[in-house]
Amino acid sequence: MTKATKLLTVLPPDQRARLMTLAREVSFPEDTVIFEAGGRADRFWVIRSGAVSLTQRVNHLQRVTVATLGAGDLLGWSWLFPPHAWDFGAEAFSQVRAYEFDAAEVLRLCEDDARLGMALVRGVAEILAHRLELTRGRLMEIASHYRSL
Numbered sequence: 001m002t003k004a005t006k007l008l009t010v011l012p013p014d015q016r017a018r019l020m021t022l023a024r025e026v027s028f029p030e031d032t033v034i035f036e037a038g039g040r041a042d043r044f045w046v047i048r049s050g051a052v053s054l055t056q057r058v059n060h061l062q063r064v065t066v067a068t069l070g071a072g073d074l075l076g077w078s079w080l081f082p083p084h085a086w087d088f089g090a091e092a093f094s095q096v097r098a099y100e101f102d103a104a105e106v107l108r109l110c111e112d113d114a115r116l117g118m119a120l121v122r123g124v125a126e127i128l129a130h131r132l133e134l135t136r137g138r139l140m141e142i143a144s145h146y147r148s149l
Contacts, residue, residue, distance in 0.1 A: 006072035010123040023099040028092040041078035050096030079103035
């Protein structure tokens, strides 16, 4: 299993500094729903402290946690890809502090600085690949559990 990529650490210092000019510090109390699957994805966060559960609805009453994110992790990538709607829900598992980024502002910055744009897209792609690997492992665990029943 590969080590998780932290978005801000994959950017060269000068590009990270440019991106951080767009950051806004926010916090979410424990049990706050940050976003729901299907909602408009117009921002993203880099978690500074606390934990966030990524959830998927099984039915109208039940959700399952598909991943837990912590300090340094990227929360939200759907802003980068049409139709710009959240694929999962996100809920603060504990008190969370984060840097929030407006997607439109970040995309404008990326258009102005192609190197920053490429580094950001590569960073997000690495994160998605890592999360896909984790999800595949989790599904294999679940499948093996059901096979043993």
